Amino acid sequence: MKSLAYWLVIALLVSVYVAALFAVLHPHVSAAYKAYYIDHTSSDWNPAHYPGLPEQGMFFSRDGLPEWVQSTRGLSVREGWGRWTDEDLGNIAGLAFTRGFSGPLCVDFTARAVSWLPGKTLTVQMGSEIQTLRIATPDLTKYQVQFTQLRGADELDILFPDKLPRVSEVVPTNGDRRRLGLNLATLRLIPGQCPINSR
Numbered sequence: 001m002k003s004l005a006y007w008l009v010i011a012l013l014v015s016v017y018v019a020a021l022f023a024v025l026h027p028h029v030s031a032a033y034k035a036y037y038i039d040h041t042s043s044d045w046n047p048a049h050y051p052g053l054p055e056q057g058m059f060f061s062r063d064g065l066p067e068w069v070q071s072t073r074g075l076s077v078r079e080g081w082g083r084w085t086d087e088d089l090g091n092i093a094g095l096a097f098t099r100g101f102s103g104p105l106c107v108d109f110t111a112r113a114v115s116w117l118p119g120k121t122l123t124v125q126m127g128s129e130i131q132t133l134r135i136a137t138p139d140l141t142k143y144q145v146q147f148t149q150l151r152g153a154d155e156l157d158i159l160f161p162d163k164l165p166r167v168s169e170v171v172p173t174n175g176d177r178r179r180l181g182l183n184l185a186t187l188r189l190i191p192g193q194c195p196i197n198s199r
Contacts, residue, residue: 032071041073041090054101057108057188070096074158076178082111082186085158087179093158095187100152101126106194107145107156109187113138114180116170120161122182127153140185144194158182 027038035042044065052058052066060082065072074093076086085093107124115138122133124145131145147153160181167176 035071035073039090041092042071043075043077043089044072047071054097054189055191057186059186060184068098070098072096075184076180079183082183084178084183085160085181087160087164087181088177091159091163093181095156097154097156100154101150101189102152103150104192105147105150105153106190106192107147107187108142108190108194109144110140110142110185112140112183112185114164114167114170114182116165117181122161123157123159125157125159126150126155129153135182146194 027034029038032042032045036045048064049067049069050062050064052068054066054068056066058066058069060075061078061080063078072083072095074085074087074090076084076089105126107126113135117135118137120135122135124131124133126147127150129147129150131147133143133145158181164179164181166179167174
């Protein structure tokens with residue numbers, strides 16, 4: 001009888017350890033928690049949200065996120081002029097939205113680029129629709145990306161063509177070890193076609 005109890009206790013302990021191991025390997029957490037604590041692809045944890053509409057846009061230098069943006073990924077911490085895409089936080093930079101977007105949509109944004117990025121072509125993706133964007137200059141520039149047939153797209157992703165070098169690898173006198181690409185300043189989502197010469 002003692003032997004049976006002994007083996008039952010061992011079986012129970014093994015079951016507890018197996019269940020704990022499964023929970024560690026397959027955590028049931030929110031996407032934002034996973035991005036911040038597990039994958040380390042986001043520098044935001046539980047940011048404050050402020051009122052706003054996609055058409056009004058967002059300033060990446062402002063604290064928090066507009067209520068239509070759920071979370072960020074692949075973006076460095078906020079700086080006075082915006083937020084850099086940083087490949088050390090993942091090879092995709094982007095936003096997750098609190099709702100899906102359908103139909104034609106214009107992604108209207110302003111950004112600076114690191115000096116070695118102009119002339120390169122980036123991929124911009126919303127849902128299953130993919131567009132390309134050529135970076136024109138390192139200076140603050142307005143870009144517009146037209147999507148034509150979105151179907152419930154709830155994420156915006158920017159993908160770079162190659163692994164970006166660390167800033168300190170290109171400019172040895174600069175101690176910045178991040179893999180920077182674009183410094184995003186503003187972003188708006190405009191239903192329909194991209195306006196011409198909008199400000």
